Amino acid sequence: MKSSSTLGFQHSFEAIRRAGHPVAQYRDPTALLDCLHQGSDGADHKNLILAALVREAQSNGPGGDCALTLMLLSLWPGLDAVRRRSLWRKIGTPDEVASEILARTTEAIRGLDLRRVTRIAATILRNVERDIIRMRQREDRHQNLRSEIDPDEVPIDAGVSNPSASQNLLHSDLARITGKDAGLVIRVAIDGFSQAEVATELGLSEAATRKRYQRATRRLRTGLQEIG
Numbered sequence: 001m002k003s004s005s006t007l008g009f010q011h012s013f014e015a016i017r018r019a020g021h022p023v024a025q026y027r028d029p030t031a032l033l034d035c036l037h038q039g040s041d042g043a044d045h046k047n048l049i050l051a052a053l054v055r056e057a058q059s060n061g062p063g064g065d066c067a068l069t070l071m072l073l074s075l076w077p078g079l080d081a082v083r084r085r086s087l088w089r090k091i092g093t094p095d096e097v098a099s100e101i102l103a104r105t106t107e108a109i110r111g112l113d114l115r116r117v118t119r120i121a122a123t124i125l126r127n128v129e130r131d132i133i134r135m136r137q138r139e140d141r142h143q144n145l146r147s148e149i150d151p152d153e154v155p156i157d158a159g160v161s162n163p164s165a166s167q168n169l170l171h172s173d174l175a176r177i178t179g180k181d182a183g184l185v186i187r188v189a190i191d192g193f194s195q196a197e198v199a200t201e202l203g204l205s206e207a208a209t210r211k212r213y214q215r216a217t218r219r220l221r222t223g224l225q226e227i228g
Helices: 004-017 029-038 043-058 064-074 076-088 094-111 120-147 163-190 195-202 206-227
Strands: none
Touching: 004 029, 004 043, 004 064, 029 043, 029 064, 043 064, 043 094, 043 120, 064 076, 064 094, 076 094, 076 120, 094 120, 094 206, 163 195, 163 206, 195 206
16 A cells, blocks of 8 residues: 555656656656666756756646655765765765755755756756855855964953843944844854854745855955955
8 A cells, every 4th residue: 555645746746747748758756767867868858857847846836846856866866976075075974964965956956047057967966066065165264264363362342241232232333334134144153053044044045045144244344344
């Protein structure tokens, strides 16, 4: 007997098939994945299948989640290679790397512009690995910056004894330079929360939060240079 989740997935797959694109010729998800992983069909045909799955994954249709899952499974050999290289580069623990790859691949599929892409699988895999490496480089730069600060040279704040008052003053000073994203900078750079955690807190996507944080830190650097 098939479980309700298996039956639900099959029903969603049937909805994708009924859409009339290249997926229609495959009777079940296993046959489709066999074609994508080791089938004799050419690269162009496989790319058409991936394009159809991406469109479904980006839609609000009944097959959206199923299409996203099929995309992740179809990319798994390449994603596993990205995972192994990321571990070799010591980007994070196995769980951290796997979670980061899953999140970034999902985001890449949902946001892929098919009008600007020739080879879908190669583009997604390249972008995911590039973004993970850049993330680690940013974290390393941030860590190096913190390690260069001599604790003995940090001045004692004799003017403000109330922590909440100090936080309000910091927010006010940052707001003058970075604008509305002062709170975001404080949560990440001061309070130590990850951008993903702050994204959830603010109800934003991680990509949007990352862009806003980068924009705010650029304004902050510019502002500090002008002051200096």
